[in-house]
Amino acid sequence: xxxxxxxxxxxxxxxAVVEIKALILHPMETGFRPGPNGRIIPRNIIERFTATxxxxxxxxxxxxxxxxxxxxxxxxxxxxxxxVVRLRWTGDEGFVVEEQVAIAVE
Amino acid sequence: MTALRFGIGLAIxxxxxxxxxxxxxxxxGADKRRSGYRDMGEALQKMQDDDTANPGMLxxxxxxxxxxxxxxxxxxxxxxxxxxxxxxxxxxxxxxPAFPKGADTAVDLEGRINLCRTANQQAEKLPPESRELxxxxxxxxxxxxxxxxxxxxxxxxAPLRAxxxxxxxVRQGQLNLSCVICHDDNAGKKLAGVTIPQAHPTGxxxxxxxxxxxxxxxxxxxxxxVGIRAEAYAYDAPExxxxxxxxxDRAKGxxxxxxxxxx
Numbered sequence: 254x255x256x257x258x259x260x261x262x263x264x265x266x267x268x269a270v271v272e273i274k275a276l277i278l279h280p281m282e283t284g285f286r287p288g289p290n291g292r293i294i295p296r297n298i299i300e301r302f303t304a305t306x307x308x309x310x311x312x313x314x315x316x317x318x319x320x321x322x323x324x325x326x327x328x329x330x331x332x333x334x335x336x337v338v339r340l341r342w343t344g345d346e347g348f349v350v351e352e353q354v355a356i357a358v359e
Numbered sequence: 360m361t362a363l364r365f366g367i368g369l370a371i372x373x374x375x376x377x378x379x380x381x382x383x384x385x386x387x388g389a390d391k392r393r394s395g396y397r398d399m400g401e402a403l404q405k406m407q408d409d410d411t412a413n414p415g416m417l418x419x420x421x422x423x424x425x426x427x428x429x430x431x432x433x434x435x436x437x438x439x440x441x442x443x444x445x446x447x448x449x450x451x452x453x454x455x456p457a458f459p460k461g462a463d464t465a466v467d468l469e470g471r472i473n474l475c476r477t478a479n480q481q482a483e484k485l486p487p488e489s490r491e492l493x494x495x496x497x498x499x500x501x502x503x504x505x506x507x508x509x510x511x512x513x514x515x516x517a518p519l520r521a522x523x524x525x526x527x528x529v530r531q532g533q534l535n536l537s538c539v540i541c542h543d544d545n546a547g548k549k550l551a552g553v554t555i556p557q558a559h560p561t562g563x564x565x566x567x568x569x570x571x572x573x574x575x576x577x578x579x580x581x582x583x584x585v586g587i588r589a590e591a592y593a594y595d596a597p598e599x600x601x602x603x604x605x606x607x608d609r610a611k612g613x614x615x616x617x618x619x620x621x622x
Contacts (some may be wrong), residue, residue: 258420260411278417281571322571323414 265332299344307336395556415618422498431482452500500617523605532589562619
């Protein structure tokens, strides 16, 4: 996917705490700003971010209009078994982006 | 359901967790020049230093995709002619603005990219501050990160640079201020809570938090012009290239940080 930068270790020791970082291109338009024509620009934000590790949710958050454009999220998880971490952003105007990374646990 | 046990940490929005020692400190000793990087808080410095937290890197990634994509009537991509940017574009951003071969005037990096769009790809010019142009510029400039700013010795640049220096020194706008008054005479002091930087073009294109997006040196210069209530030059005006030449010469030897982060 073009507009996402995900950083996670490719390998991890069993039981280790790993950090996963994700940056996504998104305007996070608040819905409170007037545009050049004086009319309010419709709200267009990411509403929810979730992360799963082998389909079990490990992290999620709601986003609000106060979060800046191109939001950066960083969180930690315990590496219990090899698998796929799936990141999913959903929001206004049918916005859905998914990205996945594989982490091998030794 | 599953026996997996995952600890969940807290999310840190806009706080990078590690910063690599980037050695971007400007030369010490007698050299009193400091990049705007050094006037920012530690959190922003870390954001710039961490490629996985620096939002400018999103644009670098977009730029790397444009680099490989064929465009225009020639059906060629940048990569078709230039190969790997890591080698062909290394040091390029550190020496622009410059005279392209056969051209009768100097252009900045964005202008040079647009020359390749029109002459070599036979495609439309990319509009100023458009996402694709900024992304390409960021991708090209990224290849010079860590290199010293090195304006070319080309004598044809001297008169343009001198014109840039004249614009730098002249008072203008309803506030009747010159660039000198803020960036030479009062750099390091506060203006409405903001530290006035020395105005070195070390990080362009920059991700400016106030803009919430990437922007060119031109956009930054327009901001300062509007700030002193002067009329900003038209987007294609030569004054930006002149100022760019002057600023790059003034910052000669300082280290390219692109894509920089600024408040």
